[in-house]
Amino acid sequence: xxxxxxxxxxxxxxxxxxxxxxxxxxxxxxxxxxxxxxxxxxxxxxxxxxxxxxxxxxxxxxxxxxxxxxxxxxxxxxxxxxxxxxxxxxxxxxxxxxxxxxxxxxxxxxxxxxxxxxxxxxxxxxxxxxxxxxxxxxxxxxxxxxxxxxxxxxxxxxxxxxxxxxxxxxxxxxxxxxxxxxxxxxxxxxxxxxxxxxxxxx
Numbered sequence: 729x730x731x732x733x734x735x736x737x738x739x740x741x742x743x744x745x746x747x748x749x750x751x752x753x754x755x756x757x758x759x760x761x762x763x764x765x766x767x768x769x770x771x772x773x774x775x776x777x778x779x780x781x782x783x784x785x786x787x788x789x790x791x792x793x794x795x796x797x798x799x800x801x802x803x804x805x806x807x808x809x810x811x812x813x814x815x816x817x818x819x820x821x822x823x824x825x826x827x828x829x830x831x832x833x834x835x836x837x838x839x840x841x842x843x844x845x846x847x848x849x850x851x852x853x854x855x856x857x858x859x860x861x862x863x864x865x866x867x868x869x870x871x872x873x874x875x876x877x878x879x880x881x882x883x884x885x886x887x888x889x890x891x892x893x894x895x896x897x898x899x900x901x902x903x904x905x906x907x908x909x910x911x912x913x914x915x916x917x918x919x920x921x922x923x924x925x926x927x928x929x930x
Contacts, residue, residue, distance in 0.1 A: 805894050806902060807844045812893055816856040820889045821881035823860055826872035827907075828923065833888060835920035838899040838907065840892035842925070845905050851928065852905065903927040 820840050828836045846852035846859045853859050860876070862869040872879075892898065899918065906912035906926040915929035 805896065806898055807841075807848070807893050810844050810847045810893070811855065813856075817886065817889050818881070819856060819860055819876065821885040822876045822879035823870060823872060824885040824888050825879035825881040826876065827870070828921075829882075829885065831921035831923060833884065833891075834899050835923055836885065836888035837892040837895070838904075838918065838920055838923070838925055840889050841898050841900050842905055842907050844892065845900075845902055848902070849905055849928075900925050901927065 820843060823843070824836045824839050828839045831839075843856060843859050847854055847856060853862055860870055861873050863873075868874065899920070901917045904917045904925045904927055906928075907923045909922050909924070911924040912926040913929050915927040916924055917927055918925040
């Protein structure tokens with residue numbers, strides 16, 4: 729006949745493994761919870777950590793395209809309406825040679841401007857050739873006209889012609905149509921070297 733072993737009553741030592749397991753589970757849960765809470769707190773205090781990916785800037789943040797600059801209008805010479813051929817340039821250089829080659833460069837350019845001003849004036853012919861060779865009766869408007877082509881103009885005289893034709897700021901006024909070594913009238917607009925420059929006057 730088999731004898732049964734009497735059952736020992738349970739004491740506290742029998743529950744220790746269960747208690748330890750429960751404590752470990754609670755501790756692990758608490759660590760995870762605290763770590764998550766700490767990360768959230770850091771995000772609130774310091775902002776979100778930088779992302780490894782760089783997002784494209786929003787359309788509203790993109791710089792507006794720079795508008796194309798409006799080009800400045802090209803300056804227009806006062807004498808743009810005057811036709812100037814190579815022959816005209818030579819005629820004027822010869823005129824300056826005879827009339828003003830000993831004058832300052834500004835004075836040589838002013839002589840050319842007088843011719844151009846006459847071309848634009850209703851009181852005179854319209855072309856360089858007609859103005860330079862104009863006569864009142866038997867009197868030439870420009871005294872060197874009969875022997876004009878005996879001149880030997882230099883680069884200085886040609887430069888004076890082109891300077892006057894293209895100048896943005898001409899030497900004399902648009903109404904200046906006379907020059908001589910003595911005042912033509914009392915309407916003097918400039919005195920350059922030995923020449924007086926005058927308007928028609930009224």
